[in-house]
Amino acid sequence: MNNMWGSTAQFDAIYWPWPIAIYLFLAGLSAGSIMVALLVKWNKHEDNANSIWDAMVKAGAIIGPVTICLGLLLLIIDLGKPLSFYWLLITYNITSVMSIGVIFLLAYTPFAFLFAMMIFEKEIEQYKIFAVLRPLTKFIRSFAKISKNIEYILFVLAICVAMYTGFLLGAIEKIPLWNTPILPILFLVSGFSSGIAANILIGMLFFKGSLNKDSIKYLLVLDLRAILFEIPLLIILFLGLYLGGAKEFANLALSDTFYGTVFWIGVVFVGLFLPVLIAATALKNHAYKPLYIVINSLVVLVGVIILRYYVVYGGQALI
Template structure:
């Protein structure tokens, strides 16, 4: 019944049908989950009780990006107006159904975190409006905040991994049908989420780029990048040492229209620009604000390039 009304994977039978809107959704979902995971992990690691600039930025980023991502996801469906049917017809053997259920739980959790983090701002600016009648809910939510944070962290991880599982179940496409993809999407989501929330925290909430939480994130981003590189290497090696079909799919890195997305977008911009700015041009450049922002933007663009490369090249080289 559900599949008759909504075609989520109709395009995979005829060339590249899941195009850039799905790639953007995969990026936004990764940013959302990655930003929230890193901010909550840092909050509990440092035993923070204040609403830090990073937490403010990450909470907003997580909610706004997943909301925008859903617009791209639903808008790209064959029948977007029938999307509601999957919300009431769950099939727990379907990756799509499990993912939609996770999103239905994750999105309200991100909204609750935004409300709790910005409680003081909300009371100050909305205290004289009819919405003030709802302020009693803050007292009910505050004791539940640790549980909300825990559930949000879990579902942020699920959402990041789900973006990889969603396309990795397609056995016809070797570049997509790999167990490495969910882990790669989680790590790259952490990378993009860390970069984007750092930019927002610094620009809008006056966080110092090289002090406090920002310094901690700056330390964490390099191991995350190293793991991302390792997973990409493992993905490539798994293809070139696999079956003839796998070896054919490995040609996606060198042949056709999409290698520039990988070598320029992922390797050059995503990895190269941050490494050059932070390690090859001296401490003055590395500690500058322009380097901070350019590195963050490059990381996000690199992850977008990765999502688009996997999506497009993966659908091009089939079994």
């Protein structure tokens, strides 16, 4: 049995182990990072010819394709027969959530790479390390006239990928925590929040030369709103369990010695309370100190990982 954060031998069988939880996190992170990069590009620097050089845009352009590939690699490995993965790419059932998700991923992934190459076109031509990609620069330029349309399509696909992770779990009807219409929205919002945190973190660490304080302020406000939106979503999630005939499960999910602690300390305190406190303080005092912002980003990412772990493992272990 695959374990995560200690032994799960005391619980019922875990059929969807830790690679699934990490995959769900990485897919949401990828989609969120792309959405954040596009929003910064559109809303903060649309009239600026150098908008693509904003650190938050470049960070999202890197995080998006890299994390979705890592997530898919984990998913393939977890299948147990990774060499048979290609069957998912050539056989489809439009009534299957997994097949629909594969279609979204097949469309989203190349668009994410195309967006990254459009953002880093000058670096591809300038640095030897990217020499293997140089033949593609002419191909990339051919999309220049329709770049905005590509961005719109990519944004919609990112939303679909982020929500699909919730629908994927929701297809399992016997698990109350998964089989709820709120979960796709919760995963979309938390994925968006993780994308903000990751873009800020990578942007500040690796693209200091193009760092824009206005972009950081813009993203801190967005992150604060996203996290505040997560709170009622979690409340609605558990109210739905209470009113939908899963009252005992809801009580156990909130009070279990292990998973209850994971929820209240990991999801609520670390993932919600601390980021709100740090972001609100920074916005109120205009104290955009790098250390505090980096800590805020790390706390948000940890909180989102814990949320995915809680949903995936707690949903299976507590039934």
